[in-house]
Structure formats: structure tokens, C-alpha cells
Amino acid sequence: MNIAIVGIGLIGGSIAIRLRETKTFDKIIGVDKNENNQKKALQLNLVDEVLPLDEAVQQAKVIVLCTPVDVIMKLAPTILDKIDDQVVIDMGSTKINILQKIADHPKRGRYVAAHPMAGTEYSGPEAAIPNLFKDKVMVYVEAFKSDEDAFDIADAITDQLEMKSVFMNAEEHDIHTAYVSHISHLTSFALALTVLEKEKSQGRIFELAGSGFESTVRLAKSSPDMWTPIFKQNRSNVLEVLEEHIKQLQKLHDKLQDEDYEGLHKLIKKSNKIKRIIK
Amino acid sequence: MNIAIVGIGLIGGSIAIRLRETKTFDKIIGVDKNENNQKKALQLNLVDEVLPLDEAVQQAKVIVLCTPVDVIMKLAPTILDKIDDQVVIDMGSTKINILQKIADHPKRGRYVAAHPMAGTEYSGPEAAIPNLFKDKVMVYVEAFKSDEDAFDIADAITDQLEMKSVFMNAEEHDIHTAYVSHISHLTSFALALTVLEKEKSQGRIFELAGSGFESTVRLAKSSPDMWTPIFKQNRSNVLEVLEEHIKQLQKLHDKLQDEDYEGLHKLIKKSNKIKRIIK
Numbered sequence: 001m002n003i004a005i006v007g008i009g010l011i012g013g014s015i016a017i018r019l020r021e022t023k024t025f026d027k028i029i030g031v032d033k034n035e036n037n038q039k040k041a042l043q044l045n046l047v048d049e050v051l052p053l054d055e056a057v058q059q060a061k062v063i064v065l066c067t068p069v070d071v072i073m074k075l076a077p078t079i080l081d082k083i084d085d086q087v088v089i090d091m092g093s094t095k096i097n098i099l100q101k102i103a104d105h106p107k108r109g110r111y112v113a114a115h116p117m118a119g120t121e122y123s124g125p126e127a128a129i130p131n132l133f134k135d136k137v138m139v140y141v142e143a144f145k146s147d148e149d150a151f152d153i154a155d156a157i158t159d160q161l162e163m164k165s166v167f168m169n170a171e172e173h174d175i176h177t178a179y180v181s182h183i184s185h186l187t188s189f190a191l192a193l194t195v196l197e198k199e200k201s202q203g204r205i206f207e208l209a210g211s212g213f214e215s216t217v218r219l220a221k222s223s224p225d226m227w228t229p230i231f232k233q234n235r236s237n238v239l240e241v242l243e244e245h246i247k248q249l250q251k252l253h254d255k256l257q258d259e260d261y262e263g264l265h266k267l268i269k270k271s272n273k274i275k276r277i278i279k
Numbered sequence: 280m281n282i283a284i285v286g287i288g289l290i291g292g293s294i295a296i297r298l299r300e301t302k303t304f305d306k307i308i309g310v311d312k313n314e315n316n317q318k319k320a321l322q323l324n325l326v327d328e329v330l331p332l333d334e335a336v337q338q339a340k341v342i343v344l345c346t347p348v349d350v351i352m353k354l355a356p357t358i359l360d361k362i363d364d365q366v367v368i369d370m371g372s373t374k375i376n377i378l379q380k381i382a383d384h385p386k387r388g389r390y391v392a393a394h395p396m397a398g399t400e401y402s403g404p405e406a407a408i409p410n411l412f413k414d415k416v417m418v419y420v421e422a423f424k425s426d427e428d429a430f431d432i433a434d435a436i437t438d439q440l441e442m443k444s445v446f447m448n449a450e451e452h453d454i455h456t457a458y459v460s461h462i463s464h465l466t467s468f469a470l471a472l473t474v475l476e477k478e479k480s481q482g483r484i485f486e487l488a489g490s491g492f493e494s495t496v497r498l499a500k501s502s503p504d505m506w507t508p509i510f511k512q513n514r515s516n517v518l519e520v521l522e523e524h525i526k527q528l529q530k531l532h533d534k535l536q537d538e539d540y541e542g543l544h545k546l547i548k549k550s551n552k553i554k555r556i557i558k
Contacts, residue, residue, distance in 0.1 A: 117489040137487060166486055175481065179474050180488040184495040187466050190527040192550035194520065195458050197527075202454065206556045207445055208416060209459040210396040214557045215494045216463040221554050224547035228540050235535060241473065242532045246525055248469040248476075253521050256514060261507050268503035271471035275500050277485045278493045 002027040004060035006053065006075065008041040009226075010119060011091050012066030013128025015161065016046040021130070022160045029056045040125040057082050062153060065090040070229035073098055080107040087150040089114055089157070093177060094233035095141045095170040109147035112154040115139040115173065116163065117181070123223040133161040140165060141173045178237035183245055185219050185227055186238070192220035281306040283339035285332065285354065287320040288505075289398060290370055291345030292407025294440065295325040300409070301439045308335045319404040336361050341432060344369040349508035352377055359386040366429040368393055368436070372456060373512035374420045374449040388426035391433040394418040394452065395442065396460070402502040412440040419444060420452045457516035462524055464498050464506055465517070471499035 003025040005012040016028050030047030032038050038050045057063055057079060065072045065079075069092040076098055079088055089112045092098055102108055118136040120127060138158045143151055158165055168176070195217070199205050231238050255264040282304040284291040295307050309326030311317050317329045336342055336358060344351045344358075348371040355377055358367055368391045371377055381387055397415040399406065417437045422430055437444055447455070474496070478484050510517050534543040 117487050119489070119491065121491075136489065139487060168483075172481075172483070173487075176484050176487050179477050179481075179484055180492045183470065183473065184491045186528065186531055187470055187495055189547050189550040190524060190531055191462065191466055192553040193527045193530075193546065194462065194524045196550070196552055197523065198458050198520075202451075202458075204447075204451070205455050205458055208396050208418060208452075208455050209556065210398070210415065212398065212400075212463045212498050213459045215497060216466055217553055218494060218557060219491050220550045221557075222547075222551075224544045224551065227547055228544040231535055231543060232538075232540055235538075239532065239535060241477075242528065242535070244476065245469060245473045246528050246532065248472045249465065249521065249525050249528070251472075252465055252469055253518065253525070256510055256518060256521070259511075259514075261511055264510060265503045265507040267472065268468050268501075268506055271468040271475070271499045272501075272503065273475055274471040274496055277488065278497060278500075 001025055001062070002029060002060045003062045003064065004029040004031055004051075004056035005047065005064050005066060006031040006056070007065065007067035007071070008032045008037055008046055008125050008128075009066065010123050010127040010132075011116065012064065013041065013044070013046045013125045014130070014132035015064060015066065015091075015157075016041075017128055017130050018133065018161055019157070024157070024160050025062075027059075029060055031056045037125050044125055044128070046125060046128060053079075054082065057086065061086055062157070063088045064157075065092070068226050068229045069094050069098065069233045073101055073233070076102050076111065077105060080105045080111060083107060083110060086110060087112065087153045089154045091116055093181070093230045095173045097233045099142055099170050108145060110150050112143070112146045112151055113141040113170075114154060114158070115141065115177070116161070121219050121221040123226060133163050136163050138163040138165045139173055140167050141170050143167055174234050175237045178234055178241045182230060182234060182238050183241045185222055186231075186242055187245065188217050188219035188222075191217050280304055280341070281308060281339040282341045282343065283308040283310055283330075283335035284326065284343050284345060285310040285335070286344065286346035286350070287311045287316055287325055287404050287407075288345065289402050289406040289411075290395065291343065292320065292323070292325045292404045293409070293411035294343060294345065294370075294436075295320075296407055296409050297412065297440055298436070303436070303439050304341075306338075308339055310335045316404050323404055323407070325404060325407060332358075333361065336365065340365055341436070342367045343436075344371070347505050347508045348373050348377065348512045352380055352512070355381050355390065356384060359384045359390060362386060362389060365389060366391065366432045368433045370395055372460070372509045374452045376512045378421055378449050387424060389429050391422070391425045391430055392420040392449075393433060393437070394420065394456070395440070400498050400500040402505060412442050415442055417442040417444045418452055419446050420449050422446055453513050454516045457513055457520045461509060461513060461517050462520045464501055465510075465521055466524065467496050467498035467501075470496050
């Protein structure tokens with residue numbers, strides 16, 4: 001049984017590394033429209049061979065889509081057009097639009113929508129690492145619409161990746177990821193822009209940057225090619241969260257401007273409740 | 280030679296741990312107005328004994344102030360009133376107001392203003408850890424106003440902590456820390472408030488929280504007792520940065536609202552320049 005991984009970057013490459021270790025598939029086929037990525041994926045020994053999409057779909061039992069979400073949007077229906085009983089799994093960070101696109105497709109049952117809640121701020125084949133997914137959460141979206149055998153194959157891969165699983169509908173998924181993933185990236189991008197702007201007039205500014213700064217700004221190294229489509233596909237949820245976040249920042253701002261230090265202390269103490277969630 | 284550490288929390292406790300290892304001082308005296316902290320500091324063996332401030336000042340050659348900055352503001356002039364040739368070092372996160380307070384004090388030369396760019400989101404004596412300061416930056420502020428022998432004693436401690444050092448004036452220090460430390464905390468507090476608010480209506484929201492979320496929100500566990508005074512003492516700089524940060528978030532928001540994805544992509548790409556600064 002062969003697997004084709006479409007988009008051999010951080011996610012696709014890291015899946016390949018793990019499936020090589022577990023020897024689940026006879027052959028791992030890489031598909032990537034970027035020639036540089038193709039070369040690197042072979043050099044790094046992530047995949048056994050690189051093929052054009054159509055040939056890969058013919059040779060593989062399982063096709064995993066790990067491209068940016070706008071590309072998944074385009075590929076999902078065209079790949080379903082081409083398959084027989086193969087299984088197509090997408091690993092995209094947004095779900096509503098993708099699943100609408102294939103909702104009425106006659107092969108909908110062969111499609112499994114999944115989202116591994118794992119990643120780093122790096123991208124491309126050289127960003128692929130072992131154990132990226134270990135002990136993380138795989139979210140299955142509208143799993144009840146997948147054929148049982150198709151789901152079982154996807155879930156076997158989730159097991160190989162040593163992940164826990166969670167089930168959600170598409171609306172739930174997209175709003176939750178807006179809150180616990182997409183907004184974090186936006187705050188990091190904005191923070192980087194704020195500080196880089198200031199650096200122009202205050203050259204030495206980064207001499208004092210410590211681990212707190214690094215922690216809040218590291219996501220600003222994330223790929224614009226990956227993230228612009230995510231914000232586009234999850235636009236209304238992201239706008240909602242972003243507006244709430246700006247409102248919270250404005251509240252902190254106003255307490256400080258009004259010298260209401262008791263009020264500021266209260267807000268900070270309230271935010272401390274996040275301890276309940278993260279160790 | 281004895282040292283007195285006033286405020287035995289994350290910073291004071293971690294200094295104590297290191298100075299115990301290096302055996303630089305005959306006795307490490309702890310001072311803390313909080314009885315619980317006093318007990319813990321003894322239990323954890325951070326200090327040799329706990330004394331009231333006045334006795335500690337009498338017995339110690341070096342007095343290190345590690346309390347919240349509003350307390351440093353109050354303590355600095357009163358301790359200078361009491362000393363003979365002892366050295367007083369403050370480890371506060373803001374400098375302009377503190378240094379104004381003692382600018383004309385006859386003992387100004389015995390005072391060394393320092394700021395270790397190191398920390399974690401935890402607080403209290405049990406948050407003290409070995410090697411907190413190793414390879415981090417100690418900022419000396421207005422060091423030229425300290426007597427040479429007083430500065431040398433402070434600098435010997437910086438060496439013991441295995442830190443690099445940087446020199447700045449108070450204005451530079453306060454604006455730089457607003458950009459690379461204080462704002463990071465505000466964005467984390469606001470992010471935590473945003474998500475905790477949403478949790479009320481969407482209970483499962485944190486199931487999907489991954490390492491990106493954790494990284495941007497972890498500073499929201501920081502102590503309000505420590506941070507409210509920092510924002511108060513650095514109010515005008517913090518307001519300036521916060522306003523710029525909200526502007527940058529609003530820019531990202533507007534690009535998304537206007538569906539200007541090319542513009543959004545450009546902003547994200549620009550923010551990627553932070554790679555130059557953090558590995």
C-alpha cells in the first residue's frame with residue numbers, strides 16, 4: 001500500500017518521517033509543485049520518489065493533502081473526481097469552506113477532514129522533524145460523513161503519529177482554532193511589526209530582548225504563504241476574535257491611561273486564570 | 280561579607296541560589312514583609328536567615344532590592360538614609376522614577392541601578408531556580424553615577440551570575456524594556472482575557488490549544504503585584520507602545536476585513552524580519 005503526500009513541508013514532511021519509522025506504507029510518494037521542495041524532500045530522504053499529482057493519485061491508496069488551505073480548496077474536488085476507492089485526507093487548518101466545496105461530491109465518503117494541532121513557526125521540507133505530532137491532538141471534522149473504511153485508514157495513521165483524537169463539526173472547529181491558534185499568530189505578527197518599526201529610530205532595542213519577548217513573538221516567523229489563506233478561509237471568525245482581542249488591549253490601555261491601577265490589577269489577575277489551562 | 284536580599288521571590292531567590300553555589304558571601308540574609316515568603320525562603324534553604332530590614336541593612340555590606348518596583352521606589356531613599364558605606368543595588372524593571380527619587384541623595388554614589396533581563400512567568404520563593412541569569416543581559420543604568428568601588432561590587436555579582444552587561448541611560452532603558460518586555464506581557468494578558476471570555480460560551484475551546492497558543496499566552500500567568508507597578512512606573516512609554524501595537528493589529532484587521540490578501544501577505548512577510556533578531 002502506497003501513500004502520497006501532497007505538499008512536503010513542515011506538516012507533510014513530518015508525517016513522512018514518522019510513517020517511514022513505522023513502515024506503515026510500502027512507498028511514500030511526494031507531490032509538490034515547488035521544484036526546490038521536490039529536490040529537498042528527496043535529499044532529506046523524506047519520500048521515496050516525487051511524482052506529478054495525477055500519477056501519485058493513481059499509485060497511492062491514501063492521498064494526504066498538506067498544502068496551504070487555499071490549495072486544498074482547489075485540489076480536494078479535483079482529486080475526488082479522479083479517485084476510485086482511494087482515501088483522501090486533508091490536514092488543513094480551516095474546514096468550513098473546504099467541506100462545503102465537496103459536500104455534494106459523489107465521492108464525499110472517501111474524504112476525511114483532519115487537523116493535527118501541531119506545528120512550529122518554520123516551514124518547508126527542512127522544517128520537518130520527528131515526533132512533531134506525538135501526544136498532540138488530531139481533530140476530525142464531520143467524521144460521520146466519511147466511509148467507515150476510509151475513516152479507519154485515516155485513524156490508523158493518527159495512531160502511527162501517536163496522537164489523541166477529538167471530533168467536531170466544521171463550525172466548532174473553525175471558531176475554536178480562531179481562538180487558540182489563528183489569533184496567536186496575528187498577535188505575534190503585530191508585535192513583530194510594532195517592535196521592528198521602533199528599531200528604526202532606536203537601534204539598540206533588541207539588546208534587551210529576553211525569553212518573554214521571544215516567546216510572544218516567535219510565531220511571527222511563520223510563513224505568509226501558509227497563513228494568509230488560513231485567515232482568508234476563516235475570515236469571519238478571525239475578525240471576531242481579533243476585534244475582541246483589540247477590545248481587551250484597549251481595556252488594559254484605558255485602565256493605565258486613567259491611572260486606575262486597581263482596575264488594571266484586577267484585569268491582570270483575571271487573566272491569570274489561564275493557569276487553569278496551561279501548566 | 281554579608282549580603283541582604285530584599286524580596287525573596289523569583290529574582291531575589293534565584294540570585295540567592297547562585298550566590299550560595301559560588302560562596303561569594305559569608306551569609307545571605309533574606310528580607311521579606313510577607314511571612315509566608317519568609318518561611319518558604321528558609322525551608323527552601325535560599326537564605327541563611329531572615330531579618331527585619333533595619334537589622335539586615337546593619338549586618339550586610341551589600342543590599343539587593345528585588346521587590347516590585349513601587350516598593351523599590353519607597354525603599355531606595357530610606358535605605359540610603361540608613362547606610363554608611365554599604366552598596367545598594369536595585370534589580371527593578373523600570374528606572375526613570377526610581378533614579379529621580381534618589382538623584383540628589385548624598386549617598387547616591389552607593390547606589391547601583393541594574394536590571395537583569397531574565398525571568399519566568401512564575402513568582403514567589405518557590406519560583407526561584409538555578410541558572411536563571413546565565414548568559415542573559417544585566418543592564419546597568421546611569422552607572423557613571425555610582426562610586427567605582429560600589430559599581431565593582433555589583434559587577435562582581437553580575438559575573439557570579441554569569442551574565443553579560445550593557446550600559447544605558449534611564450530613558451533608553453525604560454523605552455526599550457517597554458518594547459521588548461512590557462508589551463509582551465500586555466499582549467499575553469489581553470490574549471488570555473479574550474480566550475477565557477470565549478470559553479464561557481464555548482466550553483471545549485482549550486482542547487485544541489497547542490504550543491503556539493501556549494507560547495503567546497504563557498506570560499499571562501505573571502504576577503499582577505509585580506506587573507501593575509511596572510506599568511505604572513513606565514506608564515507613558517507603555518501607553519505609546521500599546522497604542523502602536525493596537526494600530527498594527529488594526530492594520531492586519533483592516534486588510535482582512537477589506538479582503539486585501541495581497542496587503543495582508545505583505546504585512547506578514549514584513550513581520551517575518553523578526554527572524555533577524557530571534558533564532
